[in-house]
Amino acid sequence: MTNKLVHPPATPCVYVVDDDDGVRESLRWLLDSVGHPVKVFRNAREFLDGYDPEQPGCLLLDIRMPLMGGFELQERLRAENLPLPILFLTGHGTIPMSVRAMRAGAFDFIEKPFSDQALLERVQEAVNHAAELYRQQRHLQYFNQHLSKLSPREHEVLDLMMEGMSSRQIGEELGISKKTVEVHRCHIREKLGIDSIAELVRMVLKNNGMQG
Amino acid sequence: MRSTTNYQDVFDHANDAIFIHDEESGEILDANRMAGRITGFPVPILRKMRVGDLSARDKGCDSLGALMHIHRAVDEGPQLFEWWLRRPDGSELPTEVNLKRIISNGYPRVIALVRDIRDRKRAEEQLVAREAYYRRLIANIGDGIAILDREGTVRWVGPSIRKVLGFREREVRGRGIFERVHQDDIPQLQEQLAQLGRCSGNEGCFRYNIQHRDGSWRIIEGTCVNLLEDEHVDGLLVTFRDITLRIEAEERIRQRELELSHMARQSTTGEMASALAHELNQPFFAIMNFLGGAIRRAKAGRLDNDTLLEVLENTRAQAERAGRIIRTVRNFTRKSNFHRELVDIRKIVEEIAPFIDIEARAQRVSVRYRLLREAAMVNCDWVLIEQVISNIARNGIEAMVDTPIGQRQLILNTHITAAHSVVMSIEDRGHGLPWTNPDRIYDAFYTTKKEGLGIGLSLCRSIIDSHGGHLWATKGSGGGAKFSFSLPLVPDKPA
Numbered sequence: 043m044t045n046k047l048v049h050p051p052a053t054p055c056v057y058v059v060d061d062d063d064g065v066r067e068s069l070r071w072l073l074d075s076v077g078h079p080v081k082v083f084r085n086a087r088e089f090l091d092g093y094d095p096e097q098p099g100c101l102l103l104d105i106r107m108p109l110m111g112g113f114e115l116q117e118r119l120r121a122e123n124l125p126l127p128i129l130f131l132t133g134h135g136t137i138p139m140s141v142r143a144m145r146a147g148a149f150d151f152i153e154k155p156f157s158d159q160a161l162l163e164r165v166q167e168a169v170n171h172a173a174e175l176y177r178q179q180r181h182l183q184y185f186n187q188h189l190s191k192l193s194p195r196e197h198e199v200l201d202l203m204m205e206g207m208s209s210r211q212i213g214e215e216l217g218i219s220k221k222t223v224e225v226h227r228c229h230i231r232e233k234l235g236i237d238s239i240a241e242l243v244r245m246v247l248k249n250n251g252m253q254g
Numbered sequence: 255m256r257s258t259t260n261y262q263d264v265f266d267h268a269n270d271a272i273f274i275h276d277e278e279s280g281e282i283l284d285a286n287r288m289a290g291r292i293t294g295f296p297v298p299i300l301r302k303m304r305v306g307d308l309s310a311r312d313k314g315c316d317s318l319g320a321l322m323h324i325h326r327a328v329d330e331g332p333q334l335f336e337w338w339l340r341r342p343d344g345s346e347l348p349t350e351v352n353l354k355r356i357i358s359n360g361y362p363r364v365i366a367l368v369r370d371i372r373d374r375k376r377a378e379e380q381l382v383a384r385e386a387y388y389r390r391l392i393a394n395i396g397d398g399i400a401i402l403d404r405e406g407t408v409r410w411v412g413p414s415i416r417k418v419l420g421f422r423e424r425e426v427r428g429r430g431i432f433e434r435v436h437q438d439d440i441p442q443l444q445e446q447l448a449q450l451g452r453c454s455g456n457e458g459c460f461r462y463n464i465q466h467r468d469g470s471w472r473i474i475e476g477t478c479v480n481l482l483e484d485e486h487v488d489g490l491l492v493t494f495r496d497i498t499l500r501i502e503a504e505e506r507i508r509q510r511e512l513e514l515s516h517m518a519r520q521s522t523t524g525e526m527a528s529a530l531a532h533e534l535n536q537p538f539f540a541i542m543n544f545l546g547g548a549i550r551r552a553k554a555g556r557l558d559n560d561t562l563l564e565v566l567e568n569t570r571a572q573a574e575r576a577g578r579i580i581r582t583v584r585n586f587t588r589k590s591n592f593h594r595e596l597v598d599i600r601k602i603v604e605e606i607a608p609f610i611d612i613e614a615r616a617q618r619v620s621v622r623y624r625l626l627r628e629a630a631m632v633n634c635d636w637v638l639i640e641q642v643i644s645n646i647a648r649n650g651i652e653a654m655v656d657t658p659i660g661q662r663q664l665i666l667n668t669h670i671t672a673a674h675s676v677v678m679s680i681e682d683r684g685h686g687l688p689w690t691n692p693d694r695i696y697d698a699f700y701t702t703k704k705e706g707l708g709i710g711l712s713l714c715r716s717i718i719d720s721h722g723g724h725l726w727a728t729k730g731s732g733g734g735a736k737f738s739f740s741l742p743l744v745p746d747k748p749a
Contacts, residue, residue, distance in 0.1 A: 062536050064572045068543035071565060075547035075554075154539040158546025 054098035054172040056165060058082040059089045060131065061104065069102060072158055073165060086115040098176030100127040100168040116146055125175035127168040185245045188234045199226040204246055271368040277328050277355060280305060280321040292370050294341035310338035310346045324364045327353035348375045401489035404451040406431045409489050418496050420467030436463035436471065450490060454483040473498045509612055537576040544569040596744060597636055598629040599668060599676055606640045610647045617651050619662040626668045630676040632741040634721050642714045646680045646737045653684025653735060679738035681730040
């Protein structure tokens with residue numbers, strides 16, 4: 043099974059946004075010790091300027107920050123539809139805030155001080171999640187790119203395939219022979235780089251979901 | 255003959271109306287002028303009339319009744335009764351009749367002296383009306399009114415007592431008020447009554463708890479005037495009203511104020527503790543990360559000397575930062591040292607007791623104070639120790655929410671130890687403490703109880719520590735928790 047959609051796995055970068063120098067540098071040091079690529083930022087603005095949306099990553103974000111707070115940054119990322127799992131770093135007694143963060147779609151939150159082991163585990167989970175999100179997104183991008191290569195006739199055939207019709211039925215529907223339908227189906231598979239109908243259906247649904 | 259004329263004159267000009275009746279038939283044999291005037295009939299006609307024709311039959315006055323009176327006067331002697339006359343113009347007149355048997359000219363007769371009692375009747379009616387009026391007034395006022403004798407026995411009570419205390423008048427008359435007054439209030443009330451009774455005209459106000467007929471306790475406020483020398487009253491006139499609702503409302507307001515100030519205090523300490531925790535979080539978090547990263551590198555053999563030194567420096571900087579934060583806090587709290595003064599710990603308890611009592615009453619908790627007989631002088635910050643006591647007491651009261659009413663008891667006890675310190679313990683009958691680890695009580699309270707309290711308890715410990723004492727918790731004899739703290743005693747005479 044040759045799946046051309048799967049790219050060489052890019053290692054997600056861990057972004058740290060915290061205004062406390064000690065916390066920021068110590069996190070860089072800790073995350074680096076287990077091999078995570080780390081980029082640290084003093085505040086949300088620096089982060090927005092400096093991070094690469096094309097690369098997978100997750101974000102360790104201090105919930106209390108001057109200028110743009112953690113929540114605002116979360117909102118901003120959500121609005122731009124950037125699939126970046128966020129781990130909030132919360133201080134003492136900020137559980138209501140944490141709840142708010144989780145409701146707004148945060149990946150998790152970490153109360154300081156936290157055992158470094160547990161912290162690294164959470165970060166690893168977030169990184170895995172980030173990689174998965176990234177993979178899915180690339181998948182969709184790839185799929186979309188290739189979808190545009192289909193001819194109008196191939197689109198028609200694809201739509202009817204999606205409705206679960208057999209080649210014979212599609213041929214009857216479009217007034218062409220079953221043989222011609224088979225040829226179109228073959229082209230579709232080649233152009234989209236998909237082997238099974240099941241996978242095709244999944245990708246199309248996902249694509250529609252993203253657009254909807 | 256002459257004397258007959260004389261008598262005739264007297265008869266005719268008498269101020270009372272006079273009738274002469276036959277003692278057998280009761281018929282009118284003679285009548286004087288006055289009789290003519292008050293009956294409204296000319297005298298000659300009167301002589302031909304029957305008593306019933308002159309009387310108000312609707313008032314039960316008729317010939318038969320008159321005859322019965324006449325016969326009774328014959329058989330039993332003089333009769334005195336009221337009789338209603340009816341005059342030709344239809345008006346009715348109340349009279350008083352005096353019947354007496356006489357022998358006139360050898361014949362047995364009954365003489366009737368009839369007196370117009372309209373004025374007296376009117377006065378009587380007015381009196382009755384006025385009494386009814388006052389009775390209605392007294393019955394309808396919300397306040398109770400009573401006349402007591404010197405000993406507090408109810409001689410008279412107004413019907414409004416039913417509204418105030420649920421009793422009917424007859425249930426209370428002749429009873430002593432102290433039968434239902436709360437025993438705690440009896441000595442003072444007795445003293446007040448005695449003082450009032452001593453001198454006529456004395457007035458006084460008092461307040462006491464008394465049991466309503468339904469068994470509930472009511473707070474009564476009364477005013478009393480000594481009218482022992484007033485012949486009409488001859489007692490202590492008391493007016494009283496139920497002020498329970500007012501007092502409860504006042505207490506609620508007071509409690510609310512207390513709660514607000516308590517909350518304000520708690521939130522201040524809470525905010526401070528929260529800010530402090532957040533401040534300390536940062537360096538500790540950083541230290542943990544630096545060390546975690548270093549250990550992982552060292553294990554993987556990727557830690558060269560220069561890097562190690564660098565991370566150690568970073569770690570030290572963070573540890574120093576934590577130290578600075580703690581020093582700031584210590585400087586802040588040290589300021590309270592200036593408020594130290596020599597006080598008797600009993601005084602502190604006495605001052606805080608009303609506040610504890612209010613909270614306890616709201617939760618149906620009874621509070622017992624077992625304080626030292628002698629003074630126990632300690633050198634302390636009065637306000638802070640007060641805070642500690644009220645904080646622990648409050649915890650205790652709140653711990654008894656699930657304890658059945660009637661068993662909720664808070665005991666504040668002071669005693670002196672051989673180690674020259676005074677120990678104050680506050681014991682409740684609540685759910686007790688988590689007995690896993692005594693040191694974790696502060697944490698446990700911190701996380702399981704309502705906001706603020708845990709901070710309060712750990713703060714209590716710091717306050718006591720800063721006074722050179724200890725705060726600890728043990729199991730109470732009643733199954734609840736017993737918090738105790740010790741403070742060093744200052745000897746009476748400097749050694």
